[in-house]
Amino acid sequence: MNMPSIEFSTTPIRCLELTYRGCDDAVAFACAKCGAIATPGMFGGGPHARAAAQKMAEEHCAQRFCRCGAKISKSQTICRECWDGDQRERDERKFGLADKFLASEYGDPVYWEGHEGSMGDGYFSNVEEVIEYCADSDLTLPTYVWACSRLPFAIDVDMILESAFEQHFEGARDMLSEESRQELQQFLQNWCQKQNIESWQTDYRRAVILEDSGGVNDNDGEGALDEGAPEE
Ligand SMILES: [Zn+2]
Ligand SMILES: [Zn+2]
Numbered sequence: 001m002n003m004p005s006i007e008f009s010t011t012p013i014r015c016l017e018l019t020y021r022g023c024d025d026a027v028a029f030a031c032a033k034c035g036a037i038a039t040p041g042m043f044g045g046g047p048h049a050r051a052a053a054q055k056m057a058e059e060h061c062a063q064r065f066c067r068c069g070a071k072i073s074k075s076q077t078i079c080r081e082c083w084d085g086d087q088r089e090r091d092e093r094k095f096g097l098a099d100k101f102l103a104s105e106y107g108d109p110v111y112w113e114g115h116e117g118s119m120g121d122g123y124f125s126n127v128e129e130v131i132e133y134c135a136d137s138d139l140t141l142p143t144y145v146w147a148c149s150r151l152p153f154a155i156d157v158d159m160i161l162e163s164a165f166e167q168h169f170e171g172a173r174d175m176l177s178e179e180s181r182q183e184l185q186q187f188l189q190n191w192c193q194k195q196n197i198e199s200w201q202t203d204y205r206r207a208v209i210l211e212d213s214g215g216v217n218d219n220d221g222e223g224a225l226d227e228g229a230p231e232e
Contacts, residue, residue, distance in 0.1 A: 015057035026050075029057035036060050095144060098207040103127040110145040111202040123148070123200060127208060147206035153197040157185040 017026035018037070028039040038056040043049035064072045066079035078086070091113075110124050115133065117124030124130045127145070134141045161181065165173045 015054060015060075026054075029054045031057050031060035033061035094204045095207050098146075098205055100144070100207050100209055101147065102209055103211050106147060106208045108150075109148040109200045110208055111148055112142055112145045119200065122202075127210065130210070141210050144207045144209050147203045147208050148200040149203040151199040151201050153192045153195060153199075155188045155192060157181060157188055160184075160188075 013032040015032050016030040016035070018028040018030060019026050028037055030037050036057070038053040038060070040046070040049035040053045042056075043052040064074060064076065066072050066076075066082055068079060068082050070079040070081070072079050107126060109119055110127055110130060111122050112124060112130055113122050115122060115124075117129060117133065119125055124133065124145070130145055131141065133139070161173065161176070161184075
């Protein structure tokens with residue numbers, strides 16, 4: 001009987017198949033270069049799992065390529081440039097859908113990704129701060145920044161109660177009246193308000209247009225940010 005010999009990476013073997021002696025069916029696959037094993041069990045079993053295991057073994061040590069053709073590492077699925085491009089496209093789509101405000105109509109904090117404002121990573125206390133920041137760092141003013149929404153400081157009364165009753169006898173929670181629950185809720189609400197703590201989060205439904213070019217009033221998401229324009 002002429003048994004095929006195993007050769008590591010000298011012939012274009014796509015992956016090794018592991019079979020029971022005398023059987024044709026592969027029960028597992030191994031990378032032809034490093035021998036790492038991939039079994040259908042790792043993918044939950046079944047016909048799809050078999051194909052997935054084979055694919056994993058075939059591609060285990062293979063050079064990976066991004067959809068643009070650039071070489072990428074094993075842990076990447078896409079190259080940096082494509083990722084940035086996708087991100088930009090997503091932003092432009094979001095911008096197209098967003099309600100647009102002029103900077104003069106808006107006084108709250110704003111978000112500009114990739115830049116450090118006085119409120120942390122990307123967060124500036126207002127549009128003026130963005131303008132100053134650009135002037136100080138010799139940067140071009142962005143066409144728009146995102147508006148931010150106030151995140152109220154609040155404590156969930158039911159979460160507190162759940163935790164408080166955790167160790168108690170079954171049914172203990174039912175002994176607490178709805179009135180008492182509401183009393184606590186009101187207390188927590190008042191207490192939170194007194195703390196004067198507020199955070200802001202990016203609101204991608206509202207964009208703030210920076211009036212650099214002297215009035216971009218009739219901009220309905222077209223023109224300034226046409227798809228494919230190398231806007232920065
Ligand atoms: Zn390998
Ligand atoms: Zn790419």
